[in-house]
Structures are given as C-alpha cells and as structure tokens.
Amino acid sequence: MTRRRAAPSDGVLAHHPPHLAARGLRLAFPGRDGDVPVLDGVSLEVRPGELVALVGPSGSGKSTLLDVLAGLAEPDAGEVLIDGRPAPGRAGRLTLMPQRDALLPWQTVARNVATGPRLAGVARETADGEARAALARVGLEGFEDHYPHALSGGMRQRAALARTLLAGRGAWLLDEPFGALDALTRAGMQDLLLALWEEHRPSVLLVTHDLDEALVLADRVLVAGPRPARVAGVVEVTLPRPRRVEVSASAEFAALKGDLLALVRETGALA
Amino acid sequence: MRATRDAAARAPDAPAAPAPAAAPARRRRPRPGRWLPALVLPFVLIAVWQGAAMVLRPREWLLPSPAAIAGALWDDRGRLWFHAQATIATTLAGLAIAVGAGVLLALLIAWSRSAERAVYPWVVASQTVPVLAVAPLLVVWLDPEPAMLALVALVAFFPVVVAGVDGLRAADPLLARTVRTMGARPGWVWRHVLVPGALPGLFTGLRMAAVFAVTGAVVGEYVGAERGLGAFSKLTTGQFQTALTFAAVAWLALIGVALFAAVSALERLALPHRHRAVRRRTVRERMRRT
Numbered sequence: 001m002t003r004r005r006a007a008p009s010d011g012v013l014a015h016h017p018p019h020l021a022a023r024g025l026r027l028a029f030p031g032r033d034g035d036v037p038v039l040d041g042v043s044l045e046v047r048p049g050e051l052v053a054l055v056g057p058s059g060s061g062k063s064t065l066l067d068v069l070a071g072l073a074e075p076d077a078g079e080v081l082i083d084g085r086p087a088p089g090r091a092g093r094l095t096l097m098p099q100r101d102a103l104l105p106w107q108t109v110a111r112n113v114a115t116g117p118r119l120a121g122v123a124r125e126t127a128d129g130e131a132r133a134a135l136a137r138v139g140l141e142g143f144e145d146h147y148p149h150a151l152s153g154g155m156r157q158r159a160a161l162a163r164t165l166l167a168g169r170g171a172w173l174l175d176e177p178f179g180a181l182d183a184l185t186r187a188g189m190q191d192l193l194l195a196l197w198e199e200h201r202p203s204v205l206l207v208t209h210d211l212d213e214a215l216v217l218a219d220r221v222l223v224a225g226p227r228p229a230r231v232a233g234v235v236e237v238t239l240p241r242p243r244r245v246e247v248s249a250s251a252e253f254a255a256l257k258g259d260l261l262a263l264v265r266e267t268g269a270l271a
Numbered sequence: 272m273r274a275t276r277d278a279a280a281r282a283p284d285a286p287a288a289p290a291p292a293a294a295p296a297r298r299r300r301p302r303p304g305r306w307l308p309a310l311v312l313p314f315v316l317i318a319v320w321q322g323a324a325m326v327l328r329p330r331e332w333l334l335p336s337p338a339a340i341a342g343a344l345w346d347d348r349g350r351l352w353f354h355a356q357a358t359i360a361t362t363l364a365g366l367a368i369a370v371g372a373g374v375l376l377a378l379l380i381a382w383s384r385s386a387e388r389a390v391y392p393w394v395v396a397s398q399t400v401p402v403l404a405v406a407p408l409l410v411v412w413l414d415p416e417p418a419m420l421a422l423v424a425l426v427a428f429f430p431v432v433v434a435g436v437d438g439l440r441a442a443d444p445l446l447a448r449t450v451r452t453m454g455a456r457p458g459w460v461w462r463h464v465l466v467p468g469a470l471p472g473l474f475t476g477l478r479m480a481a482v483f484a485v486t487g488a489v490v491g492e493y494v495g496a497e498r499g500l501g502a503f504s505k506l507t508t509g510q511f512q513t514a515l516t517f518a519a520v521a522w523l524a525l526i527g528v529a530l531f532a533a534v535s536a537l538e539r540l541a542l543p544h545r546h547r548a549v550r551r552r553t554v555r556e557r558m559r560r561t
C-alpha cells in the first residue's frame with residue numbers, strides 16, 4: 001500500500017486528459033473593506049470515472065468552487081478544462097447536486113427526476129420510464145407521483161440523487177449531498193452512491209466535511225484549508241473496490257484517516 | 272457476518288408501505304356548512320338594520336329598509352341587470368388589459384435591472400393619479416368606452432405588476448441554477464422554474480386586481496357613462512330613489528365577490544393539488560403537522 005501527499009498536479013495521465021480540470025482558479029467577492037478572496041488559485045483534476053472528494057472547513061469556498069466548475073459563476077482568473085479543452089459557457093455539461101435538494105416543488109417526484117432526459121429531448125413516456133426506474137433504484141418506488149414536500153429529508157435527497165443520475169452526462173458535482181442526514185441514513189446513502197458509481201462510473205467531484213465519508217467513497221481526497229480555498233494536499237485512498245461503508249471499520253482505513261487528519265491539521269483547519 | 276440481519280430491514284427513512292399515489296383519505300371534502308360562516312355577518316347586519324328601520328322609521332330616500340331594497344332588487348331586476356351587464360363587460364375587458372399589461376411589465380421589470388430603474392418608479396407614480404379628477408378628462412380625450420377601459424386598467428394593473436415582480440424575484444435561486452447545470456436553456460427555466468414559482472404570488476395580485484377593477488369601472492361609469500351600475504346609482508341618488516342605489520351597490524358587491532371567487536377557482540386549476548394544499552393552510556394549521 002502506498003500513501004502519499006503530493007501536489008495535485010502530480011499524477012496526470014498521459015493518454016486520457018482529465019475529465020474535469022481546474023487551473024489556478026481565483027475568485028473574490030466584493031466586501032465592505034475591499035475584496036474578500038474566496039478561491040485562491042485552486043487547481044485540481046478529476047480523471048474519467050474517478051471519484052474525487054474535496055474536504056474543507058465550513059465557509060472555505062467549496063460551494064463557490066463547484067459553482068465555478070459548473071459554469072454558474074465566472075472566475076476572476078484561471079480556467080476550467082473539460083476533456084482537456086477550455087470550456088467557456090460550460091453550464092449544463094457538469095451536473096450539480098446542491099447542498100439542499102432543490103427539487104421543483106410544483107412537479108411530482110417522477111417529473112423532477114425526469115428533468116435530465118426531458119431536457120435532452122427524450123420523449124415524455126420514455127423519460128418517465130427512466131425516472132421511475134431510477135426512483136426504484138434509490139428505493140423510492142410508490143412515491144413517483146408525490147410532490148416533494150410529502151417526502152422526508154432523506155427521501156428528497158435520494159430523489160435528488162436519482163435526478164442527478166439521469167441528468168449527469170458522466171460528470172457529477174456533489175455538494176455535501178448527505179450533509180443534512182442522520183448517521184444511519186447517511187451510511188445507507190453512501191452505500192447507494194458507491195453502488196451507483198460502480199454501475200455508471202461517472203467522474204465525480206464530491207464536496208464534504210465528513211472525513212470518513214471522503215475516505216469511504218473517494219479514490220483521492222483533496223484537502224482545502226480555511227478561506228481562501230487552495231488545494232493544500234492529497235491523500236490517495238488505496239482501499240479496495242468495490243467498497244461498502246463497512247470499509248470504515250478496517251485497520252487500513254484507520255491509517256488513512258490518520259494521514260488525512262495530519263494533513264488537515266497542517267492546513268490550519270483544526271486550529 | 273456477525274450481526275444478525277432482519278430480512279425486512281431497510282433504510283431508516285423508507286416508508287412502512289408504499290403509500291397510494293394521491294393519498295385521498297386525508298383530503299378535506301367541502302362540507303355543506305362551508306358557506307354558512309359567510310352568511311352570518313350579513314344576516315346579523317340586515318336584521319339589526321331592518322329592526323332599526325321599523326322602530327325609527329327614517330325617510331326612505333335617506334335610509335331605505337332592507338325590505339325596501341329587496342323589493343327594489345326584485346321589481347327593477349330588468350333595469351338592474353341591463354346596467355350590471357355593462358359594468359361586468361367593462362370590468363372584465365379592463366381587467367384583461369390590466370392583467371396582460373401587468374404581467375408583461377412584471378416580466379420586464381423582473382428580468383432587467385435597467386428596465387426596473389426606467390419603468391418601476393412610473394408604475395408606482397401612476398397610482399398616485401387622482402382617479403376621480405382625471406376620469407372626466409379621459410372621457411373628453413377618448414370616447415367614453417375606451418376611457419372606462421383605461422380607467423379600469425389603470426387601477427387594476429398595479430397589484431398585478433407588484434405581485435408578479437415579487438413572485439419572480441422571490442424564486443429560490445438554487446432551483447434555477449440547478450436545472451441550468453442539467454442543460455436547461457433560459458426559456459426552459461422561465462417556463463418550468465420562474466413562472467411556476469411566481470404563480471402563487473401572482474394570483475394574490477390577481478385577486479386584488481379583480482376587486483379593484485370593479486371599483487374602477489364604477490368610477491368611470493359614474494363620471495362618464497349612461498349605462499352601467501355606476502351611472503345608474505348616480506341617476507337614482509339624483510332622483511332620491513335611494514333603495515335603487517342600494518340595490519345597485521348589492522349588485523356591485525356580488526360582482527366583486529364573484530370575480531374574486533373566479534380568480535381563486537382559476538388558481539386551483541393552475542396549481543397542482545398538493546402544492547396548493549400546502550399553500551392554503553391556515554396559520555394555525557401551519558403550526559401543526561397536518
């Protein structure tokens with residue numbers, strides 16, 4: 001088993017360009033006493049079919065970074081590459097699953113989940129069928145025709161995951177998808193995400209501040225310090241695949257977590 | 272595996288059993304007593320009024336008794352209906368113009384900051400125009416018919432604009448941004464996110480506009496028309512036929528309430544059932560789980 005901490009630019013594969021890459025992203029929000037830097041030269045890569053986690057303290061700029069990657073905000077400097085090419089006007093190419101579920105309250109769960117296929121021009125019945133299948137996959141059969149408000153928080157989060165599954169054309173940006181859930185539900189959702197990822201192999205950038213979650217799910221964990229965000233270090237997660245949440249009980253896991261904690265402490269996030 | 276596993280175990284928030292699609296059991300059916308509360312107030316008022324009229328016997332041109340008004344409503348029903356038709360037509364046409372213009376302005380103002388700066392202050396300023404003072408001028412400038420429509424539109428478009436702008440702006444930005452990352456173009460976002468999100472607020476404005484429109488029509492008719500309940504009440508007060516004036520007022524109230532109810536019915540059609548049901552909960556119901 002090899003563990004290492006390295007600069008994120010290491011390990012670029014020669015043959016396949018990374019599915020998603022950020023180079024030196026900078027962004028500042030105007031504040032009362034001048035600009036407040038939020039992204040301070042963020043560089044990262046997600047290779048095709050790779051699941052990368054980004055951990056960082058609250059308010060460090062993780063959601064802002066995902067907005068920039070998704071094409072919802074323009075950085076002040078730096079660039080975003082998709083499949084190795086600059087991608088201006090990239091909104092719509094990387095599907096964002098935000099911190100809150102963001103289901104449309106006036107559409108049934110099935111219609112919400114069918115959003116991706118419908119936008120891609122798939123016929124209504126076909127899209128509906130895909131949505132129902134995806135809902136069954138996340139354990140929500142019987143709730144297709146309910147409105148989101150009639151679902152519990154965890155169920156809504158699953159519906160949102162099903163929607164992302166159908167909409168994401170191979171690349172997902174997940175913003176603390178399970179942050180608001182209780183520990184048991186969260187473990188179930190992590191298992192579900194692992195299974196869906198094994199099935200579909202999307203390229204995923206997952207933001208979280210749960211170190212265990214990052215290690216259970218990811219191939220690599222990027223660590224960002226307090227604001228302004230920069231990628232301060234990486235932990236390669238060498239745990240065997242396919243995984244389930246039980247992997248967090250292994251000795252290997254404990255050792256990796258020690259590494260990760262040490263790295264997080266170096267960034268000053270624990271101070 | 273050491274831990275025992277229950278075959279029926281499932282994720283903690285999974286339902287005990289798949290619920291039926293529409294859950295009709297919980298839905299409240301309208302009971303026959305639904306309209307009763309609305310009748311309490313007029314009943315009490317009319318009883319008191321009638322009693323006072325019988326005891327104090329005021330001159331009928333000063334304050335007619337409810338019985339006299341009821342008589343006027345029935346005896347002159349043909350004339351009243353003739354004038355009511357004109358008022359209803361003016362109200363509906365003016366309201367249609369107000370809604371059309373109001374929605375367009377709301378879209379424009381909510382869309383662009385510079386449109387907001389250029390247009391919104393004047394929309395507000397238009398409401399400070401003393402309607403009674405300009406109504407005669409409008410009648411002189413335009414013909415009576417378009418003048419009345421203009422008047423109705425002037426008083427009714429304002430709540431539509433304000434409710435429309437606030438409704439569009441109040442939309443949760445996360446919804447629009449999320450569907451954009453799934454490839455939604457601006458047109459799709461308008462149709463499926465912004466407009467549906469603004470509809471509940473817009474209907475609040477429409478309800479107000481419907482009632483304002485009746486007032487606008489009456490003012491217009493009072494000033495510059497020969498037909499319509501406004502013109503009719505001017506005529507009858509001039510002739511000291513006060514019972515007929517009150518009969519016209521009763522008609523106007525009926526028209527206002529009917530329009531308000533019609534807009535509410537439209538809202539019920541436009542908003543999907545469950546979504547609407549949540550919105551229509553009373554404040555007390557909101558504090559409990561229903």
Ligand SMILES: Nc1ncnc2c1ncn2[C@@H]1O[C@H](COP(=O)(O)OP(=O)(O)OP(=O)(O)O)[C@@H](O)[C@H]1O
Nearest residue numbers: 029030038057058059060061062063064065209227
């Ligand atoms: N529109 C904005 N204007 C000004 N400052 C902003 C804006 N959006 C975010 N910020 C600031 O940027 C910083 C990063 O916000 P962001 O939402 O990206 O944090 P985060 O890392 O996602 O935090 P959390 O883990 O709590 O979700 C915060 O300190 C916040 O105050």
Ligand SMILES: [Mg+2]
Nearest residue numbers: 062063099175
């Ligand atoms: Mg965040």
